[in-house]
Amino acid sequence: MSILVTGSNGKFGKNSIEFLLSSGVDAKSIIALVRDESKGKQFQEKGINIRIGDYSNEESLIKAFEGVEKILFISSSDFENRIEHHNNVIKAAKKVGTIKHMIYTSFFRKEEVEKSGNSSVAFVSKPHIIAEDLIEQSGINYTILQNILYTDFLTDLFFGEKVLENGIFFPAGNGIGNYASRKDMAEAAVNILLDEDKQKHLNKKYVISNEESSSFEDAAKILSDISGKTLSYTSPDIATFENTLAGLGVPSVYIQLSVAFGLAIQNNEFNTSKTDLSSLLKRKPTTLKQFLNETYKKQ
Template identity: 30%
Template sequence: MTVYGVTGGSGALGRLAVRELLARGVVAHEVVALARTPSKAADLSALGVQVRAADYGDLRAQTAALAGVDRLLLVSSSEAGRRVAHHANVIEAAEKTGVSRIVYTSMLNVDGSTNPLAGEHRDTEAILRAAAVPFVTLRNGWYTENYTDQLGSYLERGEIVGAAGTGAISAATRQDYAEAAVVILSQDSDSARAYELGGPAFALAELAQVVHEVTGTPVAYRDLPTGEYVAALQSAGMGEDTARFVAALDTSIAHGDLQTDSQDLAHVLGRPPTSLADAVQDAYAGAAENDRLAPSSSRPAESSVARAALRSFGDL
């Protein structure tokens, strides 16, 4: 019997991974979902999954929660600036409890990326290399949902605003990344391997065109110099430091940091990743059904995009 653990089990990516394990025939009681607040994973408990309390920042809780776990999906912590300490706790706990394999959700092109989020992932990979647990890194690209979740804003404003220039983004859906993670977690592939995972690349101007084609509403991409984008974010109510951080994410896209020609994701999935058009269509249909297309006037579009960007490599 192999027991699978998933950190961030109540989050968007972690929950999808847990459900994917069940869909692939893993018995529910052989799946452990680690969650800071177990009540947020009540739906998984109802399916028979073991939900255990484990805050990333609590080494003792992590050690207790990993007891009996054989293979662990380490979903990146959602707290930028604290990820290295959080991940180090999980890795140390995995060593103490005899976990035989860690699969870590890292970041696309992490070795040479200028993205301000990259450093914490590089440092985590270094900790894994020094640890006594075999591991695999999944260097995930941007979530397509970072953009499709903003459809209401795009349609209301008729534009997507950013500072990414013509930089391309090899994004994929959370479901695609979750499926890939479970495939790798279930395999006995070489340890210390890094998969560069991303879908077909698109620039933000192409995203705007796809949104137009799917919804019938004209949407264009308005590219701003970095300084002007920072000012726009501040005018939407964002603090200067955060605005500069978010603008730096777009600047890294302009540099090509979130683009890859790797076909690793398609090879792992055994199928093409979800297309941008299909992702937009699904999001549009779901938003219309749930009356979520009109953004609240208290949430400016720039702030919505910023929130999505800030959680891109974590899992809220």
């Protein structure tokens, strides 16, 4: 059995490969897709095979996928070219003809929000909706993981580098979300790849979210405990938020991305009672408290 991981140099890809190895998968059975050979040395040192392929080049993907039986298809991080990238991967996988199972990392959205078309993060969800349709039409057995917003995004993008000094300044209002960690999501994907019941996950869609829901106020309280001082959560109006970040020299692209996600959180677009993550992990997912402690206590 050969397992190919696309986007292998990204955090999700690296986590997935580590889980494959720690689960006892022979390194020779793992293939890491990389854009050029220099990016694959870290994998080759572990005995992992590499293949060269680029989401923007369908022919390179066809060559890379030859003989592959299972693919963990990690979605493109290129917002502008995502639809084309995903289309190339799916077409290449179909043309190769050997792939028995494709697992795709999609994006969670609420049905009512999707139908209304009013989501501030529709630019994120639309390419995933298109990809899901293409995968379903491809004839390849699939598992679609509708991943909720990463808890990692809160700490990496939204809280700011000095959160333990200044508290949280982000326009999320009183919104709550069932955020889940990237590591938990990668582990769940690997568990599907390695499940001995080969038919169990075929042509299924799973909601990958946490059991607990949390607000940014909850996060501020946890961070206060970690830092030993009272940290506040401030949810500014959008104009104040934009002007403050612009004054700090933050690029406008990042500001607009933050605003879009802030509005989506305010509207509870990442709050859901649906989740398949616990059953896929065979344990409870990492809580916000556990994640923040792991992230900040070592600092």
